[in-house]
Amino acid sequence: MKELEEKILCDGRIINNDIIKVDSFINHQIDPKIFKDFAVHVKKHFKDFKIDKILTIETSGIAVAYAVASELGDLPLLFAKKTKSAITTDDVYATEIKSFTRNVFNNVIVSKRYLKEGENVLIVDDFLAEGNAALGLINLCKQAKANVVGVTVMIEKGFQGGRKKVNELGIKVYSGAIIKEFKDNKPVF
Amino acid sequence: MKELEEKILCDGRIINNDIIKVDSFINHQIDPKIFKDFAVHVKKHFKDFKIDKILTIETSGIAVAYAVASELGDLPLLFAKKTKSAITTDDVYATEIKSFTRNVFNNVIVSKRYLKEGENVLIVDDFLAEGNAALGLINLCKQAKANVVGVTVMIEKGFQGGRKKVNELGIKVYSGAIIKEFKDNKPVF
Numbered sequence: 001m002k003e004l005e006e007k008i009l010c011d012g013r014i015i016n017n018d019i020i021k022v023d024s025f026i027n028h029q030i031d032p033k034i035f036k037d038f039a040v041h042v043k044k045h046f047k048d049f050k051i052d053k054i055l056t057i058e059t060s061g062i063a064v065a066y067a068v069a070s071e072l073g074d075l076p077l078l079f080a081k082k083t084k085s086a087i088t089t090d091d092v093y094a095t096e097i098k099s100f101t102r103n104v105f106n107n108v109i110v111s112k113r114y115l116k117e118g119e120n121v122l123i124v125d126d127f128l129a130e131g132n133a134a135l136g137l138i139n140l141c142k143q144a145k146a147n148v149v150g151v152t153v154m155i156e157k158g159f160q161g162g163r164k165k166v167n168e169l170g171i172k173v174y175s176g177a178i179i180k181e182f183k184d185n186k187p188v189f
Numbered sequence: 190m191k192e193l194e195e196k197i198l199c200d201g202r203i204i205n206n207d208i209i210k211v212d213s214f215i216n217h218q219i220d221p222k223i224f225k226d227f228a229v230h231v232k233k234h235f236k237d238f239k240i241d242k243i244l245t246i247e248t249s250g251i252a253v254a255y256a257v258a259s260e261l262g263d264l265p266l267l268f269a270k271k272t273k274s275a276i277t278t279d280d281v282y283a284t285e286i287k288s289f290t291r292n293v294f295n296n297v298i299v300s301k302r303y304l305k306e307g308e309n310v311l312i313v314d315d316f317l318a319e320g321n322a323a324l325g326l327i328n329l330c331k332q333a334k335a336n337v338v339g340v341t342v343m344i345e346k347g348f349q350g351g352r353k354k355v356n357e358l359g360i361k362v363y364s365g366a367i368i369k370e371f372k373d374n375k376p377v378f
């Protein structure tokens with residue numbers, strides 16, 4: 001997505017040649033226009049797949065997942081919640097996800113009411129780095145015996161191995177923009 | 190909004206004649222259709238006002254605020270973040286907000302980069318109960334010298350005084366559905 005790459009170049013801030021801050025248009029302030037452009041690309045990319053539900057994780061996945069759910073015909077959108085316990089119970093599927101930026105483990109859950117066997121689920125998030133969030137959401141789908149149609153993110157940090165881990169599970173990844181590396185505090189696509 | 194009242198009656202779950210759970214279509218699983226219907230009503234209600242920016246608070250405000258920002262012509266949407274410290278610094282405006290459902294205090298911040306003097310801000314959230322979130326967001330706008338055009342929420346619990354507190358600051362409230370009371374574990378509009 002040329003538009004997204006340009007937006008990242010223009011408005012993204014790189015810290016220590018490692019972390020990219022996109023809080024002016026993705027994860028603090030949100031620019032709905034670029035989210036909609038991304039959702040149109042996602043729709044095109046997954047046009048041959050049956051998708052029943054969108055799954056994301058709070059917090060910064062919610063708006064982009066909403067944009068995709070809306071573009072795909074107002075599909076139901078489920079967001080996994082951070083919580084205190086990572087124990088699967090009668091009510092919830094639970095897993096543990098490591099946060100790349102904060103280096104902490106979050107316990108996340110989804111209600112068993114809203115993730116069902118046989119549902120075709122597209123996982124959506126703002127970022128793919130080491131793949132921890134994606135793998136955690138895939139794990140929740142596996143527990144529910146739901147099918148994961150694919151993983152789609154706005155920005156992929158291509159040098160952090162997330163795509164490979166997801167692909168190894170036989171699941172495809174589609175990204176709006178893939179950052180190959182940071183060079184002189186600028187992203188290279 | 191008749192559609193929203195019907196949805197609440199049909200899919201909402203009341204606990205102890207006090208708390209209403211709408212996690213099947215608002216704050217765990219999301220139904221984009223009802224969010225869009227609400228956003229259309231908000232647009233109509235505020236059609237005579239100049240609005241530059243939408244402000245909400247993570248987590249469950251984000252999707253409804255996105256729907257409104259989108260309907261109002263892809264306005265920038267800013268979500269206040271929960272954080273550890275409630276101290277206003279060179280970078281952020283901070284305040285403290287009491288959570289009605291969890292009975293804890295959250296420190297919330299917005300970056301000074303994204304909330305500016307003279308901006309016309311519409312505050313959007315999923316719920317209005319005691320008004321704590323709304324008052325906290327108004328406080329952040331006051332610190333930034335931004336103008337609050339109004340407060341709009343999908344569901345108002347009319348018996349908990351939030352509207353009165355917001356109105357006393359000279360700010361109007363528009364709600365998609367107002368629950369007057371719970372009776373026999375059912376909402377009365």
